[in-house]
Amino acid sequence: MEKKILVIDDDRTVCASLKLLLKRSGYSVRTIHHPTEAMDMTAEFRPHVVLLDMNFTIDTSGKHGLKMLDRLMAQYPQVSVILITGWATLQLAVEGMKRGAKDFLAKPWDNKQLLSSISTIFQLYHTKMTSDDPGSEETVIVGDSLALSRVMDIVDRVAPTDASVLVTGESGTGKELIAEAIHQRSKRADGPFVRVNLGGISTTLFESELFGHVKGAFTGAHSDREGRFTLAQGGTLFLDEIGELSLESQVKLLRVLQEKTYEVLGSSRSRRLDARIVCATNRSLPEMVAEGTFREDLYYRINLIEMRLPSLSERRDDIPLLVKHFLKKVQSLYDIEVPYVPDETYQWLSQQSYSGNIRQLKNLVERTALLNYHEKELTYKSFQSIMSVEPSATARIKLPQVGSVTLEEMERQMIIKTLQYHNQSISKTSRSLGLTRSSLYRRIEKYGIEVES
Ligand SMILES: Nc1ncnc2c1ncn2[C@@H]1O[C@H](COP(=O)(O)OP(=O)(O)OP(=O)(O)O)[C@@H](O)[C@H]1O
Ligand SMILES: [Mg+2]
Secondary structure, three states, X not given: OOOEEEEEOOOHHHHHHHHHHHHHOOOEEEEEOOHHHHHHHHHHHOOOEEEEEOOEOOEOOOHHHHHHHHHHXXXXXXXXXXXXXXXXXXXXXXXXXXXXXXXXXXXXXXXXXHHHHHHHHHHHHOOOOOOOXXXXXXXXXXXXXXXXXXXXXXXXHHOOOOOOEEEEOOOOXXXXXXXXXXXXXXXXXXXXXXXXXXXXXXXXXXXXXHHEEOOOOOOOOOOOEEOHHHHOOOOEEEEEOHHHOOHHHHHHHHHHHHHOEEEOEOOOOEEEOOOEEEEEEOOOHHHHHHHOOOOHHHHHHHOOEEEEOOOHHHHHHHHHHHHHXXXXXXXXXXXXXXXXXXHHHHHHHHHOOOOOHHHHHHHHHHHHHHHHOOOOEOOHHHHHHHHHHOXXXXXXXXXXXXXXXOHHHHHHHHHHHHHHHOOOOHHHHHHHHOOOHHHHHHHHHHOOOOOOO
């Protein structure tokens, strides 16, 4: 059966690249650039999922996007809306979730994350459709180093049990991938794998996300909303970035894990929690426990089994295999012929340091292949020139612990990181933050940020 997605974004390049990406994953896609066409197109095309940008240049406040969401939800409640938002409208995205949007992604988003969000939505809300699932990539864990085989041994041993697992490791080491592998090798493999990112989530949003709510539970709860505890029934609940959870939310989570029951907001009936819990973090929870920012009792409950993933420098032997794997993926995803890679290049790649671990290596390989596919070979120099312009750390934006910094400081850091991500391009940065160029400049000046050129 056809799986249809409508993209609403006034940025034509965003539309074009999303269309390409989604089509390659097997979806039918239409794009429109102006919100006024949205209702007509929805009526005609009958999409299952709508990707809605919150910032239109006609109105960068995002209010327009919210209104659009309300109209869509009112007229087409069966449609699942994913909001795409810049930093400036993050608050509105949270509001949008309360009003019924299924998910939101902050720019710059990660393609894999987008695809997995869409595929989860198809799994959860459009299950009457075919069971094959073009959006989700099969979990392939590449590598045969000793460090990785130790990890995989533990995965094989713990997967069949229902024990909660804590996956730790630096950013980009494959924590999410391992969590998926645990699910796929468990007795719950036929059940759902539900991921929730706890980074930067407020206590209110945490509650409505996990517990769900009934219509009228609080102002703005216009309809019932299934929480992730319910959606993960019979499967695995992956709590990503658990170290970012506020103390208040930690208490709420702990109670559910202890009692194995939860109550949907606004309803008094308690339901049994039937989900295996896997958590991940790149922070040191024992340190946080010592500092008093993470509850010790919660820590012991979630880490019945702890798996620390090795950084890429601890498994250099895997680098050639990983590079080959990523090259193959670029080849099929973009339909290009990847040039020959001499041994010398593999050697060079194996000796570099990657603070962003596998994610950084993957980005490097993808970019180098895309920029050099017309060459005869991929020499180490081609990789080197891309590596030198890449931000060394991972470009993923990590929100700081709630309560630890001011909003202004967060804004400042966000701007610096987004500038780095876009190699200091003002126009790309302003677009991805949902700011006009002049308001970005005003903030750069206000915070005294240095823009390299
Ligand atoms: N062993 C592996 N084989 C193939 N791909 C991998 C492997 N490990 C990680 N990757 C890829 O590297 C990227 C980063 O992995 P993942 O998102 O699981 O990392 P993470 O530890 O959750 O990072 P973060 O802490 O930043 O969230 C993903 O695209 C993933 O598919
Ligand atoms: Mg992750």
